[in-house]
Amino acid sequence: MYPRGLSFDRDFILRDLKGRFITARTHPKLVLVEASLTPGGLLLSAPGMPNLEVSYAAFSNQYLDVKVWGSEISAQHCQASADQWFSTYLETDCQLVYFGEQSSREVSGHEGQPVSFADGYPLLLISQGSLNDxxxxxxxxxxxxxxxxxxxVSSIAPFAEDSWSQIRIGEVEFDVVEACSRCVFTTVDPKTGIRNEFKEPLKTLKQYRRDEKGEVFFGQNLIPRNQGLSGWVIRWKYSAANHRYPCYRQTSDYSAQSSRSNPTTSRNCFSRLRGDTVFAAPCWLFSQPLFCNTLLINNCCWLAFSPASLPSSPQRYSHGRRVN
Structure with missing residues (x-):
C-alpha cells in the first residue's frame, strides 16, 4: 500500500488527441481488455486483437496532459505501438499514458493526499452483504x-460500511471519507461490454440509495493514512456522522453480542472485528481487475484474505445499522 493507493492500481489511462480521458463510460469495449503483469510491464489482450506487450523500458520521455474530471495531469506517454493498438480496437484515435515520476495529482479537498488516475479517491470498499442486498x-x-x-469485506450486515469512519487492515489504516456516487459505468456488463437496456443496477439503486440531490451511492471511498502491508484482521471505528443520507431507511439494528465475543481495543481506538473478513482487493486497469501470480499477492495487488479460523456470523461483531 502506497500513499496514492495499491501498487499498479490505475497507473495507466487513455487520452484522446484533445487530452480528455477515455473510459468505458463512453467506450464500453474497454471492459473486455485483459491485462496481466510481466517482469517488464504488461501483456494486454482484447477480442479480435493480437496481444500487446507494454514495456516500461520502451516508454517515451514525453509527458502529455490528460484531463480526468476536474484534474489536469501531466502523464508519461507510453509507446506508439500501444497507441495504435488501442486506436484500432476502439476505432478512435487515442494514446496510452502512464502516471510517471513527474506526474502528480491530489484528491480534491484533501491537500497533500496523492491519487493517480482514479475518478476521485485511491480506494473503494464494498461489502459482500451490500452486494447481496x-x-x-x-x-x-x-x-x-x-x-x-x-x-x-464479507460477514457484515448490508451497508454497515456506511457507518464507518476509519478501518485498519494489518498495519495499514484508512479514513472512510465518503460514499461513492455511481454512474452509467455500472450498467456496462463486464463480461460482454454491453450496457444493460434497463439501466440496471442504477434503476434499482435509485429506489433506495439515492440522496436528496438525486445522486446514487454504493460503496465507500477510502484514503490510506500510512504505508505498509496488509494483514488478516480488519478493524473499524464507527461514526454516526457518516449517516448523512436521510433518504436511507434504517430498519434492523445489528449490535455486538459481547457474551460470545472478546473484542479488544487497540491504542488508536479501533475495535477488532473477528467476524469481518477482507477477501479481495484487486487493482483496476482499463476497467478489468489486474491479477498477479501468487508471489505478488502479499505486496501489491491483494490486500487481505479469509483465514478459516475467523468466525463468520455478521451479528456477533457488527455495530452499524442495516439500510434498506
Missing part, C-alpha cells in the same frame, strides 16, 4: 466487477 432487489445479476471495488 442489491442482488435481492435487482432483476439483473450484479457482480463486484460491475462496481469495481479495491476492497471487499
Amino acid at each position: 442489491l442482488n435481492s432487489k435487482c432483476p439483473a445479476p450484479i457482480s463486484f466487477a460491475h462496481m469495481r471495488p479495491n476492497i471487499v
Whole structure:
C-alpha cells in the first residue's frame, strides 16, 4: 500500500488527441481488455486483437496532459505501438499514458493526499452483504466487477460500511471519507461490454440509495493514512456522522453480542472485528481487475484474505445499522 493507493492500481489511462480521458463510460469495449503483469510491464489482450506487450523500458520521455474530471495531469506517454493498438480496437484515435515520476495529482479537498488516475479517491470498499442486498432487489445479476471495488469485506450486515469512519487492515489504516456516487459505468456488463437496456443496477439503486440531490451511492471511498502491508484482521471505528443520507431507511439494528465475543481495543481506538473478513482487493486497469501470480499477492495487488479460523456470523461483531 502506497500513499496514492495499491501498487499498479490505475497507473495507466487513455487520452484522446484533445487530452480528455477515455473510459468505458463512453467506450464500453474497454471492459473486455485483459491485462496481466510481466517482469517488464504488461501483456494486454482484447477480442479480435493480437496481444500487446507494454514495456516500461520502451516508454517515451514525453509527458502529455490528460484531463480526468476536474484534474489536469501531466502523464508519461507510453509507446506508439500501444497507441495504435488501442486506436484500432476502439476505432478512435487515442494514446496510452502512464502516471510517471513527474506526474502528480491530489484528491480534491484533501491537500497533500496523492491519487493517480482514479475518478476521485485511491480506494473503494464494498461489502459482500451490500452486494447481496442489491442482488435481492435487482432483476439483473450484479457482480463486484460491475462496481469495481479495491476492497471487499464479507460477514457484515448490508451497508454497515456506511457507518464507518476509519478501518485498519494489518498495519495499514484508512479514513472512510465518503460514499461513492455511481454512474452509467455500472450498467456496462463486464463480461460482454454491453450496457444493460434497463439501466440496471442504477434503476434499482435509485429506489433506495439515492440522496436528496438525486445522486446514487454504493460503496465507500477510502484514503490510506500510512504505508505498509496488509494483514488478516480488519478493524473499524464507527461514526454516526457518516449517516448523512436521510433518504436511507434504517430498519434492523445489528449490535455486538459481547457474551460470545472478546473484542479488544487497540491504542488508536479501533475495535477488532473477528467476524469481518477482507477477501479481495484487486487493482483496476482499463476497467478489468489486474491479477498477479501468487508471489505478488502479499505486496501489491491483494490486500487481505479469509483465514478459516475467523468466525463468520455478521451479528456477533457488527455495530452499524442495516439500510434498506
